[in-house]
Amino acid sequence: MTDNPLDVIDFGDGQPSLSLLPVDALRTAADHCLTRGDAALLQYGADQGDVGFRESLARFLTHRYATPVSAEHLMVSAGASQALDLVCTRFTQPGDTILVEEPTYFLALEVFRDHGLRVVGIPLDHDGIQLDALRDALTRHRPALLYTIPSFQNPSGSTMSAARREQLAEVSREHDLLIVADEVYQLLDFGTAPPPPLATHVHAARVLSLGSFSKICAPGLRLGWIQGSPALLEHLLQSGVVHSGGGLNPFVSGVVNSLLDLGLADAGLDALRGIYAERSAVLCRALREELPMATFVEPRGGYFVWVQLSSVMSASQLLPIAAAEGVGYRAGALFSSRDGFASALRLSFAHYDEAALLHGVHRLARAIASYSTSAE
Incomplete structure (x- = not known):
C-alpha cells in the first residue's frame, strides 16, 4: 500500500x-501445456470437461479432501458463479422457493433474484444451519433446493460441524432435497482442516458441490468444478449453453491441468x-x-x-x-x-x-x- x-x-x-496472483506459476504451466503441441486445446471441448483435466483435478481433490474423488463425478464450470447459475437454470423454475442460510453470500442472492426465485432464510447456530428450522421450512415451502456454504462461510466465517453435515445429508435423503454446497473455501483453512466437505455425500444424497480456482489460485481463470452423482451431472449436461459452448473453458483447464501435474497448485495453495x-x-x-x-x-x-x-x-x-x-x-x-x-x-x-x-x-x-x- x-x-x-x-x-x-x-x-x-x-x-x-x-x-x-501466481503469474510465474501460470507462465510455467502455460509453457508446459503449449509445448505439448496439442492443438485440440484450442478447439471446442467435451461437455463435461477434458477427461485428463478431470482426472488431475480428482487426484488433487482426493489428496486435499483426504477422501476419494472420481473424475466421473466432476464437471468443469466457468467458476462457481456460473455453476450456480447453471444449477438454477436446470433445477428451478421462476416462482420456486429455495432455502439459504441466514446470512448468506450476497451475490448468490442476486443470482437467485435473476431466476425469479423466492428466497427463504434459515438461521445459523455455532454448528451451522439449524436443522429444526430447516425441517419446518421443508414442510411449509417444499423448496427446489437448499444453498449452503459449509466451511468458513461467507459472510459469517462459521464452519458447519461434522455431525451437522451428516444430519444435513440425512435430511436430503429423507426429503429428496437437493443441496447445493458452495465449497469454494473448503481448502483455505489456517492449519486445522474443516470437516470433510459435503461433496463426500454425492453417492448417498442429492448433493452438488461447487468448487473454484478463484479462491485457491486466481479469480481471472474463471475455472471451477461441480461435483455430484452422474445422474445429477447428466441433468446439468443437458443445458443448451453447455452443448452450444463445447464445454466450459477448455483452454484454461488445459493450463491448470499442467499447474496441477507440476505440483504448482499445491505449492500455491x-x-x-x-x-x-x-x-x-x-x-x-x-x-x-x-x-x-x-x-x-x-x-x-x-x-x-x-x-x-x-x-x-x-x-x-x-x-x-x-x-x-x-x-x-x-x-x-x-x-x-x-x-x-x-x-x-x-x-x-x-x-x-x-x-x-x-x-x-x-x-x-x-x-x-x-x-x-x-x-x-
Whole structure:
C-alpha cells in the first residue's frame, strides 16, 4: 500500500491482492501445456470437461479432501458463479422457493433474484444451519433446493460441524432435497482442516458441490468444478449453453491441468493459507484493540470476519462516514434474505497486506467514533 491518505482501503473486496496472483506459476504451466503441441486445446471441448483435466483435478481433490474423488463425478464450470447459475437454470423454475442460510453470500442472492426465485432464510447456530428450522421450512415451502456454504462461510466465517453435515445429508435423503454446497473455501483453512466437505455425500444424497480456482489460485481463470452423482451431472449436461459452448473453458483447464501435474497448485495453495492466516490474525488483533465494543468470531479459514457493532448502529448509515475516512466494507443487510443484520458488517482480509489492514481498522474506528458522536 501507499501512505497516501486518499487511498481507499476497501474491506469489501473479497479477492486476493495482486501480489498473491501466481503469474510465474501460470507462465510455467502455460509453457508446459503449449509445448505439448496439442492443438485440440484450442478447439471446442467435451461437455463435461477434458477427461485428463478431470482426472488431475480428482487426484488433487482426493489428496486435499483426504477422501476419494472420481473424475466421473466432476464437471468443469466457468467458476462457481456460473455453476450456480447453471444449477438454477436446470433445477428451478421462476416462482420456486429455495432455502439459504441466514446470512448468506450476497451475490448468490442476486443470482437467485435473476431466476425469479423466492428466497427463504434459515438461521445459523455455532454448528451451522439449524436443522429444526430447516425441517419446518421443508414442510411449509417444499423448496427446489437448499444453498449452503459449509466451511468458513461467507459472510459469517462459521464452519458447519461434522455431525451437522451428516444430519444435513440425512435430511436430503429423507426429503429428496437437493443441496447445493458452495465449497469454494473448503481448502483455505489456517492449519486445522474443516470437516470433510459435503461433496463426500454425492453417492448417498442429492448433493452438488461447487468448487473454484478463484479462491485457491486466481479469480481471472474463471475455472471451477461441480461435483455430484452422474445422474445429477447428466441433468446439468443437458443445458443448451453447455452443448452450444463445447464445454466450459477448455483452454484454461488445459493450463491448470499442467499447474496441477507440476505440483504448482499445491505449492500455491499452501502459501496462500499461510498468508491469509497471518492477515486474519492481524485484522482480528486490530479489531480487538481499536473496536473493543464490537464482537466477532476469529475465523479459522476463508476470507472474512463478520463483525457485529452495537445494535443501535446501522452499518448502512455508517458507510458514507467510513468512505469519508477512506475505508469501505460490505454492510450486513446485503447478506440477508429479509433485511436483517443491520448492525453487522463483513470485512475481508484477503486483499490487503498487514500495514493496510491496520490502517483500515484505524480509519474504521474513526468513522464509528464520528457516527456515535453524531447520533448523540
